Amino acid sequence: MFIEPRVGTGPGALRRGWIEVVCGSMFSGKTEELIRRLNRAKIARQRVEIFKPALDTRYHVEDVVSHNRNSIRSTPVPVAQEILLLATGCNVVGIDEAQFFDESLVEVCVQLANRGSRVIVAGLDMDFLGQPFGPMPALMAVAEFVTKVHAICVCCGELASYSFRMTASADKILLGETDAYEARCRVCFQEGMKGKAVKG
Numbered sequence: 645m646f647i648e649p650r651v652g653t654g655p656g657a658l659r660r661g662w663i664e665v666v667c668g669s670m671f672s673g674k675t676e677e678l679i680r681r682l683n684r685a686k687i688a689r690q691r692v693e694i695f696k697p698a699l700d701t702r703y704h705v706e707d708v709v710s711h712n713r714n715s716i717r718s719t720p721v722p723v724a725q726e727i728l729l730l731a732t733g734c735n736v737v738g739i740d741e742a743q744f745f746d747e748s749l750v751e752v753c754v755q756l757a758n759r760g761s762r763v764i765v766a767g768l769d770m771d772f773l774g775q776p777f778g779p780m781p782a783l784m785a786v787a788e789f790v791t792k793v794h795a796i797c798v799c800c801g802e803l804a805s806y807s808f809r810m811t812a813s814a815d816k817i818l819l820g821e822t823d824a825y826e827a828r829c830r831v832c833f834q835e836g837m838k839g840k841a842v843k844g
């Protein structure tokens with residue numbers, strides 16, 4: 645379990661920012677982990693703000709909601725740049741579904757950390773093809789702390805790192821949950837992709 649390097653704002657606390665990334669496949673617990681860290685920061689009386697891309701309307705327009713329906717209030721933003729202004733004065737900035745932002749999110753997170761915020765970013769590390777997703781690889785590179793969480797493969801019960809898309813859509817962005825995606829391990833993901841190639 646991730647233990648915060650420092651959570652308080654007591655007189656001895658240094659005003660120093662950093663970046664944490666929580667990544668993994670769908671259903672791996674990224675949002676739950678993000679909510680857990682943000683709630684602990686709130687208990688520590690930190691000033692916390694949470695953002696998500698405005699296009700993520702899957703469960704709720706405003707709240708960040710996990711698959712088991714834990715939720716936390718957030719501000720949807722159309723572009724990453726808006727976070728810089730809206731997060732002014734925050735001790736902790738949470739960002740969910742980071743894969744949907746463009747590369748400018750990396751510089752936004754760096755600037756937030758440089759000005760003293762703790763930045764916690766959650767997102768898919770790979771898309772439905774098993775390719776790195778959006779700004780996630782670069783965010784992992786600049787982060788002080790990277791946590792990769794795992795789902796359970798729905799085919800064999802092993803740890804899952806892949807998000808297998810069950811529909812034929814080739815669009816990079818396709819919102820969904822168990823209706824459209826399965827968490828799969830490497831072996832079962834490859835099996836599924838072979839089956840798709842055969843079907844054409």
Ligand SMILES: Nc1ncnc2c1ncn2[C@@H]1O[C@H](COP(=O)(O)OP(=O)(O)O)[C@@H](O)[C@H]1O
Nearest residue numbers: 670671672673674675676710711712795796827
């Ligand atoms: N295949 C699966 N493996 C693990 N958890 C799953 C699976 N399918 C559904 N879940 C549920 O999803 C929850 C994690 O949801 P969430 O934090 O929203 O994940 P993520 O943000 O990574 O998609 C788990 O606690 C569990 O209740």
Ligand SMILES: Cc1cn([C@H]2C[C@H](O)[C@@H](COP(=O)(O)O)O2)c(=O)[nH]c1=O
Nearest residue numbers: 670671702771772807816817818819820
């Ligand atoms: C793999 C993959 C996923 N998506 C979408 C599907 C969901 O709406 C989100 C991921 O949410 P989660 O909190 O990680 O479960 O992303 C997509 O648009 N494209 C993809 O390749």
Ligand SMILES: [Zn+2]
Nearest residue numbers: 797800829832
């Ligand atoms: Zn498997």
